[in-house]
Amino acid sequence: MKNITTPYKTIIFVAESLFAMYTTKNLNNKGMKMFAVCNLKCKRNERTVFSNINFSLKQGEGLILNGANASGKTSLLQILSGLLKPFSGSVTWNGKDISKEIEEFKNKIIYSGHKNGIKATLTVEENLIFWGTLLSKKTISKKIIYKALKEYQISHLAETPCHMLSAGQLKKVALCRVFISTVKIWILDEPDNSLDSKNILTLKKVLARHLRLGGIFILATHRNFDIRKTKLIKLG
Amino acid sequence: MRKFLEIMKRDIRLSWRHGGDGLISLAFFIIAASLFPLGIGPEVKILSKVSIGVIWIVTLLSILLSLDKLFYSDHEDGSLELMLTSPISTESLVAAKCLANWIVSCLPIILLSPLMASMLYLHTSEIVILMITLFIATPLLVMIGAVGSSLTIGTRLRSVLTAILVLPLYTPVLIFGTSAVEATVTGMTPNSHIIILFALLLGMGPLLIIISAMILRNLKNE
Numbered sequence: 001m002k003n004i005t006t007p008y009k010t011i012i013f014v015a016e017s018l019f020a021m022y023t024t025k026n027l028n029n030k031g032m033k034m035f036a037v038c039n040l041k042c043k044r045n046e047r048t049v050f051s052n053i054n055f056s057l058k059q060g061e062g063l064i065l066n067g068a069n070a071s072g073k074t075s076l077l078q079i080l081s082g083l084l085k086p087f088s089g090s091v092t093w094n095g096k097d098i099s100k101e102i103e104e105f106k107n108k109i110i111y112s113g114h115k116n117g118i119k120a121t122l123t124v125e126e127n128l129i130f131w132g133t134l135l136s137k138k139t140i141s142k143k144i145i146y147k148a149l150k151e152y153q154i155s156h157l158a159e160t161p162c163h164m165l166s167a168g169q170l171k172k173v174a175l176c177r178v179f180i181s182t183v184k185i186w187i188l189d190e191p192d193n194s195l196d197s198k199n200i201l202t203l204k205k206v207l208a209r210h211l212r213l214g215g216i217f218i219l220a221t222h223r224n225f226d227i228r229k230t231k232l233i234k235l236g
Numbered sequence: 237m238r239k240f241l242e243i244m245k246r247d248i249r250l251s252w253r254h255g256g257d258g259l260i261s262l263a264f265f266i267i268a269a270s271l272f273p274l275g276i277g278p279e280v281k282i283l284s285k286v287s288i289g290v291i292w293i294v295t296l297l298s299i300l301l302s303l304d305k306l307f308y309s310d311h312e313d314g315s316l317e318l319m320l321t322s323p324i325s326t327e328s329l330v331a332a333k334c335l336a337n338w339i340v341s342c343l344p345i346i347l348l349s350p351l352m353a354s355m356l357y358l359h360t361s362e363i364v365i366l367m368i369t370l371f372i373a374t375p376l377l378v379m380i381g382a383v384g385s386s387l388t389i390g391t392r393l394r395s396v397l398t399a400i401l402v403l404p405l406y407t408p409v410l411i412f413g414t415s416a417v418e419a420t421v422t423g424m425t426p427n428s429h430i431i432i433l434f435a436l437l438l439g440m441g442p443l444l445i446i447i448s449a450m451i452l453r454n455l456k457n458e
Contacts (some may be wrong), residue, residue, distance in 0.1 A: 063286065074446070078456055082321060082323045083317060083320060083321060083455075084456040085454075085457050090309060094377045103325055104452075106321055106322060106323045106324075108257060109321060109324040110321070110322070111317065111321040112318070112434060113314050113317050113318065115312075115313055115314025116313065116314055117313060117315040117317070117318040117319075118313065118315075119246075119250060119313065119315070120313075121250060121253035121254060122246075122249070122250070122253065126249075128242075130242055130245075130246045131322075133238060133239060133242040134239050134242060134243070134319065134322045135322050135323065137323075138310040141237070143433070183323075193414075
């Protein structure tokens with residue numbers, strides 16, 4: 001009996017694996033790439049900040065991180081952007097571990113941290129031209145920069161040196177930088193800080209549009225962002 | 237390459253906007269070098285004997301002054317984190333910043349060194365060799381400094397710590413640099429010293445950039 005079923009089993013196994021190969025290939029052809037996090041654990045100063053974080057994001061999906069202060073939101077975002085190494089667990093993009101392909105992964109993401117990375121002595125436009133050139137594949141055109149400035153209603157500040165801007169305006173310049181980049185994955189650490197309600201609506205609109213265009217975002221916030229196709233993880 | 241140039245352009249522009257940050261090194265170089273004739277006395281014999289060493293040491297110290305702004309200001313306002321996650325290799329980032337720093341703070345020193353050297357009674361032939369050796373050695377000094385300043389980026393007493401770390405590493409460059417000029421004074425050929433300096437630059441330069449990039453990449457890890 002055993003001898004008879006073995007060949008069949010083999011045939012079924014081969015067929016299954018061929019089918020699996022076909023479907024994954026098809027998925028890749030469609031360009032559906034996955035950002036996946038498995039069993040992530042973070043330790044800082046011998047303290048476990050978080051553990052057992054699992055999620056996966058397809059293109060067109062967003063993730064919102066909620067959590068109290070010091071619950072590890074920033075640490076998680078830094079791990080996801082490759083700045084920080086996790087204690088254990090893995091972060092993969094399209095099946096590849098990001099820590100092994102960090103230089104390639106850097107082409108796919110934009111990280112926007114607590115600090116804005118805006119130079120006070122340069123004007124808004126100069127700052128954005130620099131970051132635009134650094135973050136995009138082609139030469140950045142001023143048209144795109146002005147489109148971003150218009151989106152956040154700060155076109156009139158283009159020529160102003162950044163040390164003259166308020167905290168909210170600086171945040172908006174930082175968000176313009178995210179806007180002009182052409183990358184798929186946005187990793188934003190409390191982008192709604194010091195923004196007023198009107199500008200938060202603009203931010204939501206931009207985020208929703210990013211998802212519609214097949215992007216991914218991961219966002220840490222204390223607010224309740226309600227955007228379609230987003231998952232929510234509560235830390236701490 | 238476009239990104240490399242953009243980082244350089246930004247750093248150079250920034251140092252000018254900050255009220256001529258780059259000129260601080262130059263000003264220090266001029267003032268410190270002119271203090272020696274005042275302190276030692278204007279005798280040609282003594283001055284011409286110590287002048288090579290004086291110019292070299294003052295150059296080292298003024299480069300040390302410029303190192304503080306190499307990575308620290310970008311670390312302070314968050315630019316460094318963003319640059320580390322942006323699509324440019326960390327090595328190119330370090331190289332671009334070093335080159336920009338060299339242009340802003342070392343090139344003026346090299347160009348002005350003949351003036352200071354002649355003030356300290358060096359002859360023309362020696363001044364030419366001095367300029368050549370400075371030209372080869374200063375990029376190396378900046379790159380050694382890059383390793384030091386990337387190590388001390390998050391620490392208190394940053395500048396002092398960088399100096400303590402970096403100055404001992406400057407000694408080989410100082411020795412070969414001064415002995416090249418010294419050789420010219422005694423009528424020997426300085427070629428071998430210059431070749432060794434050049435070899436140091438070619439051999440150590442890329443290595444130093446890789447090390448500095450490695451340190452920056454692990455900035456957030458404990």
